[in-house]
Amino acid sequence: MAEITPNSLKKNTKFFKRNKSFERSLNIYGWIFVSIAVILLAIFLFYPIVNSLILSTMSSKGIVQKFVGLNNYKKxxxxxxxxxxxxxxxxxxxxxxxxxxxxxxxxxxxxxxxxxxxxxxxxxxxxxxxxxxxxxxxxxxxxxxxxxxxxxxxxxxxxxxxxxxxxxxxxxxxxxxxxxxxxxxxxxxxxxxxxxxxxxxxxxxxxxxxxxxxxxxxxxxxxxxxxxxxxxxxxxxxxxxxxxxxxxxxxxxxxxxxxxxxxxxxxxxxxxxxxxxxxxxxxxxxxxxxxxxxxxxxxxxxxxxxxxxxxxxxxx
Amino acid sequence: MKVKRVVGRIFVYLFLIIAFVVSVFPFYWMITGMTNTAVDVIKGKMTFGSHLIDNFKVLFTTYNIKRIFFNSIKISVLTTVGTLIISSMAAYGFEVYSSKAREKTYAAIMLSMMVPFAALMIPLFKLIVKFHLINTHAGLILTSLASVFIIFFFRQSFKSFPKDIIQAARVDGAGEFKIFTSIVMPSMKSTYAAAAIYAFMTSWNSYLWPLIVLQTDKQKTMTLLISSMSSAYFPEYGVIMAAIVLATLPMIIIFFTLQNYFVQGMTGSIKQ
Missing domain, CATH: 1.10.3720.10 (MetI-like)
Structure with a gap:
């Protein structure tokens, strides 16, 4: 196995160019690896957190909703x-x-x-x-x-x-x-x-x-x-x-x-x-x-x- | 001086023995309880009785215990397997391919650990209704597949995985997924075991979210069954004890067979 260090890579300009596109592809792989979890968390964690905050400024009886500002908190x-x-x-x-x-x-x-x-x-x-x-x-x-x-x-x-x-x-x-x-x-x-x-x-x-x-x-x-x-x-x-x-x-x-x-x-x-x-x-x-x-x-x-x-x- | 030492020692052991007995006694009582009648249980009888078979008969005839036990197993196993795959992949992505955008995403995810479940509950319930997943096991499993704590736990362990090995594998021409599945995953077996125990236990013991999502008796879990049995007008305490033993036994078996992973799964994340 060849020994690769950051310095030896930089010295080789040809390799360095290839390395850049390589880094870009690594970045894509990074997103692929985290994607499922991030999508699930966005739907089942972040959306509810934000939605709940918005909801707390609403009065909702059944299906009818109306904006009441901080009234819920005052109540x-x-x-x-x-x-x-x-x-x-x-x-x-x-x-x-x-x-x-x-x-x-x-x-x-x-x-x-x-x-x-x-x-x-x-x-x-x-x-x-x-x-x-x-x-x-x-x-x-x-x-x-x-x-x-x-x-x-x-x-x-x-x-x-x-x-x-x-x-x-x-x-x-x-x-x-x-x-x-x-x-x-x-x-x-x-x-x-x-x-x-x-x-x-x-x-x-x-x-x-x-x-x-x-x-x-x-x-x-x-x-x-x-x-x-x-x-x-x-x-x-x-x-x-x-x-x-x-x-x-x-x-x-x-x-x-x-x-x-x-x-x-x-x-x-x-x-x-x-x-x-x-x-x-x-x-x-x-x-x-x-x-x-x-x-x-x-x-x-x-x-x-x-x-x-x-x-x-x-x-x- | 020496006498003082000895007296101190005696007090320390006394303290330990009391703590031990108090901790373990309810388990003993739970086991004797399932052999007793309701009246004996509530009157605090401490010895074994002769109603073990009767209690289990009631459990199997009055309640659909086989199905409910299987429901719990199914939900916990599927949640655990899914969580391990999805969360370990995410942790690997965050740790090995670092970028500023992903680091910010990770920070936001970690910060959400401070938000209690109660604050998510209402929108989450509405989502599940909208997706027609109410009263389904899918509704339970889907919402707990990506676990913030387990992502954190895996990332802490991946930190100590030598990056040179990943580089070397790349030079050898291995693809990124191949590296993850055939090099990283197999060498992190103990991390996976610890995370599996944590995920299984969380799912097995959960109460509030299943209480909201699952509405019919057929879909219920062990935890929900025990809760509803004890809030009946005339609770059959001996039968409840039998159900509690059934619900607790899997965790105790896992604990005693995989004790080291168990403790690691709970505390490993804060080694740093």
Whole structure:
């Protein structure tokens, strides 16, 4: 095989001319390779994104559509149901995400320590929830947290509580249940990200810290967290996107599922995505208004992501 | 000092064991649950019962479980195969033949990862209605063939593929598609395996989009079946448990047989 370097090509002018047409043909091949995906994405991703934004400025009842400008967005501020959805979504986001990520970080830091026995078994077991479908695990938890179910029975028999907790019948406890379930499903998943990130951290760093007499706690805050910062930002942005469009869990935790009158006791589990679904498919369809709600999620994801990147960047 | 160490160790193991038991217990409970009656399940019975066959009988006679399971398999396999071909080709095109226009296209595609599905849902639904694909599996598959995340994932792996080999093959007279199909693809087997698991799992577990597109019982998937079973007036919890096991088992089998690819498929993309 002949050795070809850019320099040897340039020296040969005849080859260089041919090379130019060759480059052009390569460019065409480039477009051919990406074409199917680009066409599909244009139709099923970019068109909907743009269309949804346009739709959000329309009022649509049935087939009749008319332009209403920002009225849909203005209406949102007075919409009790929307505000409930916004509040619920934020409660889940602010409480559940930090607890889950911290738990995942601690577990990763422990399981990265090579002196721990049965590391593989622990890692596999803790990751296992991540293979379940969101619907399946939600229903599993719904059964476990029923009034005379497994969890209450366990807590009563251990004398931790005197009366059964109304897990899914009380707004406060319903939210707690959803957060416990979500933490179960996603902690191991996030832990795996941190573990793979920790593989790039040399063991010598921890050994040196050990010799210097740093405690495990100090090592966690001064080595593990700073070294994992980019991955922590990545996982927290991913969790933000995931939590802001929470749908499968609230829908399946609530009595009656998709057809239920309220989502959780007193709509305590109603999220923005659930509201969008209801606006489109449950009540008299109002696609324009639903599109406005969906763009609120887009704006919130963008703002929260920027904040997270900024916070991480400043500390550097 | 030494005592403190030992006590610390004990706490660490205690913590790990609790995390492990909490993570694994629901799987155990799911398996005992499918052998119990509805009342036993809801009352939190933890031991095996004798209703396994009864539960499966109900599952097979009341619900068209064979067809629904096959629907899920069909949709997930076709989506996975299609996604792998289309997304890996696109990633190869973006990585190997770089140009400014394509780089901008790629950036736009990546940025769209931030847009939640809820924002696409309504126009996407209207499109599917317009194309007469409502209540068809084609409607589900077609819309998920080009996966942004998998394009990103493949491109990250193609970055480490030596470009000299591609050049050498060109000098030897191999066509561009031939290079891709007979040199690049075979040497990236583990990347394909990891992406396949990711694509299969996403499709197998998806709920919201199938809920919108598929409307009749005949077309339903496992996820939709479980959801509708549990929202019935008198849910048959033992039968639901059996269905949950059926829906979860394929993923658990894939996980334990291809564990390394599995984890790679989830985290490989952020190695850099």
């Amino acid at each position: 949102l501020f007075h919409d009790e149901v929307f505000l409930t959805g916004l509040k619920n979504t934020f409660i889940f986001f602010i409480i559940q995400v930090p607890i889950m990520l911290l738990l995942a970080l601690i577990l990763a830091a422990i399981l990265n320590d090579k002196t721990i026995k049965f590391r593989g078994v622990f890692r596999t077991g803790i990751f296992l929830p991540a293979v379940t479908s969101l619907v399946a695990y939600t229903i599993l938890f719904k059964m476990m947290f029923s009034l005379d179910g497994f969890i209450n029975k366990g807590l009563l028999s251990m004398h931790i509580i005197k009366n059964p907790i109304p897990w899914l019948m009380d707004p406060f406890w319903a939210r707690v249940t959803v957060m416990i379930a979500m933490t179960w499903r996603w902690t191991g998943y996030n832990m795996v990200f941190y573990l793979s990130g920790l593989q790039n951290v040399p063991d010598e760093l921890y050994e040196a810290a050990d010799i210097d007499g740093a405690s495990k706690m100090q090592q966690f805050f001064h080595i593990t967290i700073p070294m994992l910062k980019p991955i922590i930002v990545f996982t927290s942005v991913m969790s933000t996107i995931g939590t802001l469009q929470l749908f499968d869990e609230p829908m399946n935790f609530s009595q009656g599922g998709v057809t239920g009158a309220t989502i959780g006791p007193g709509n305590s589990l109603l999220t923005m995505s659930v509201y969008i679904y209801n606006l489109c498919f449950k009540y008299m369809p109002n696609f324009g208004y639903a599109a406005a709600v969906s763009y609120v999620i887009v704006f919130l994801v963008a703002i929260l992501s920027i904040i997270q990147f900024k916070v991480a960047g400043d500390k550097k």
